[in-house]
Amino acid sequence: MDFNDTKTAFSMKSMTDLRNAQMLFTAIQNPVLVKSLKYMTNLALKVNLPVAWVVKPTLYRQFVGGESLQECEKIVDLLRTYNIKSVLDYSAEGGSAIEDVSRAFEETMRSIEFAKGKSNIAYTVFKPTAMIIGSVLSKAAVDINTLNEVEQAELDNFKTRVTQLCQRAYDNDVRILIDAEHYATQGIIDSVAETVMRKFNNKRAIVFQTLQMYRTDRLEYLKYLFNDSKEYNYIPGIKFVRGAYMDEERALASRLGYPDPIHPDKYSTDKCYDSGLKFVMENIESFELFSGTHNYQSNMLLADLIDAKGLRRDDQRVFFSQLYGMSDNISFNLAAEGYNVCKYIPYAPVRDVLPYLLRRAEENTSMAGQTGRELQLIREEIARRKG
Numbered sequence: 001m002d003f004n005d006t007k008t009a010f011s012m013k014s015m016t017d018l019r020n021a022q023m024l025f026t027a028i029q030n031p032v033l034v035k036s037l038k039y040m041t042n043l044a045l046k047v048n049l050p051v052a053w054v055v056k057p058t059l060y061r062q063f064v065g066g067e068s069l070q071e072c073e074k075i076v077d078l079l080r081t082y083n084i085k086s087v088l089d090y091s092a093e094g095g096s097a098i099e100d101v102s103r104a105f106e107e108t109m110r111s112i113e114f115a116k117g118k119s120n121i122a123y124t125v126f127k128p129t130a131m132i133i134g135s136v137l138s139k140a141a142v143d144i145n146t147l148n149e150v151e152q153a154e155l156d157n158f159k160t161r162v163t164q165l166c167q168r169a170y171d172n173d174v175r176i177l178i179d180a181e182h183y184a185t186q187g188i189i190d191s192v193a194e195t196v197m198r199k200f201n202n203k204r205a206i207v208f209q210t211l212q213m214y215r216t217d218r219l220e221y222l223k224y225l226f227n228d229s230k231e232y233n234y235i236p237g238i239k240f241v242r243g244a245y246m247d248e249e250r251a252l253a254s255r256l257g258y259p260d261p262i263h264p265d266k267y268s269t270d271k272c273y274d275s276g277l278k279f280v281m282e283n284i285e286s287f288e289l290f291s292g293t294h295n296y297q298s299n300m301l302l303a304d305l306i307d308a309k310g311l312r313r314d315d316q317r318v319f320f321s322q323l324y325g326m327s328d329n330i331s332f333n334l335a336a337e338g339y340n341v342c343k344y345i346p347y348a349p350v351r352d353v354l355p356y357l358l359r360r361a362e363e364n365t366s367m368a369g370q371t372g373r374e375l376q377l378i379r380e381e382i383a384r385r386k387g
């Protein structure tokens with residue numbers, strides 16, 4: 001398998017798509033430009049200036065599936081022709097007031113209904129923090145005993161909302177991923193995720209919990225889940241990622257004076273991620289696995305582990321995943337070799353998805369290596385097509 005095979009990697013992209021991607025990744029490499037763009041966009045949003053005309057044919061086209069579930073169908077169908085499945089991710093980053101919570105809950109329910117019976121939608125997904133009023137979650141994370149009656153009721157409602165989403169996923173036979181976010185609130189989310197896995201994962205994994213392997217405690221936690229699943233007779237769905245909030249976590253730990261929860265260096269995070277993959281694959285009879293990474297070595301390792309174990313490459317228990325608009329060289333080459341791949345496709349109205357897009361841009365700016373690699377492959381493919 002060759003992740004540098006650009007012909008396969010960009011087979012879905014037209015020359016216009018490639019030029020757009022080249023322009024974007026070049027811009028993203030420039031931190032000053034990204035900062036100014038963020039400032040101008042936030043300003044435009046504040047004063048209600050129309051932004052769609054500039055964002056839709058550029059950033060949106062590269063990284064977003066559409067404004068609604070229905071609008072994503074074209075991309076979902078197209079990806080399917082390349083043996084790639086989809087995960088439709090409602091990415092509106094609104095506030096965390098009760099109206100925002102209700103909106104996110106209803107939309108996630110719709111996405112579970114939408115996925116029912118569609119084999120090209122491999123999983124549904126939600127951000128747990130979108131299912132609870134933010135201030136209540138933060139307060140509960142510090143000390144659950146300080147919640148007043150109304151706050152305690154909201155925490156109970158959160159558990160009910162998560163259970164209802166997972167119940168609907170279970171009823172529709174659709175798998176559901178619970179994203180992970182900040183360290184401070186993850187303990188509460190872990191305990192809710194364990195409860196729903198125990199309830200819904202008896203025959204197969206319907207609910208998947210996310211483990212951020214940049215955390216020093218996650219291998220141990222993985223082993224805890226393994227033991228817990230034996231005791232309660234369920235199949236843990238494990239979604240591995242490295243983790244997206246490293247700088248914030250380090251800064252917060254230092255400000256509040258608790259030990260940094262993140263591995264001290266990239267090498268240790270990589271080692272932890274790969275050890276997690278190995279542990280799950282050694283015990284694949286007891287797990288289902290979703291590996292969300294753009295890392296060459298980890299993707300290659302998982303492909304090797306599948307082959308070495310003698311599993312079918314399309315064994316439904318193991319999926320690779322990358323974000324839509326990124327690392328197509330990995331997704332399309334894995335899929336061409338017969339492995340299970342799905343793209344995480346964000347969708348939401350233009351204005352609502354902008355904070356997500358700006359975060360993506362900033363993340364890529366800070367990962368100079370990844371952006372440089374994307375750009376180099378795009379340039380190679382443009383040159384190859386020009387002959």
Ligand SMILES: Cc1cc2nc3c(=O)[nH]c(=O)nc-3n(C[C@H](O)[C@H](O)[C@H](O)COP(=O)(O)OP(=O)(O)OC[C@H]3O[C@@H](n4cnc5c(N)ncnc54)[C@H](O)[C@@H]3O)c2cc1C
Pocket residue numbers: 178179180181210212214241242243244245246262263264265266267269291292293294295321322323344367370
């Ligand atoms: C399909 C998918 C779903 C995702 N879902 C989530 C999610 O639910 N929650 C979430 O937090 N993130 C999520 N992410 C983002 C993910 O956590 C990573 O931020 C992103 O994918 C980059 O990591 P990588 O493995 O792709 O690549 P790499 O470039 O190999 O790794 C970069 C990552 O390594 C770690 N790292 C970098 N430098 C250091 C250092 N000095 N010390 C320690 N660690 C370091 C950081 O986690 C950094 O993001 C998701 C990503 C994908 C592809």
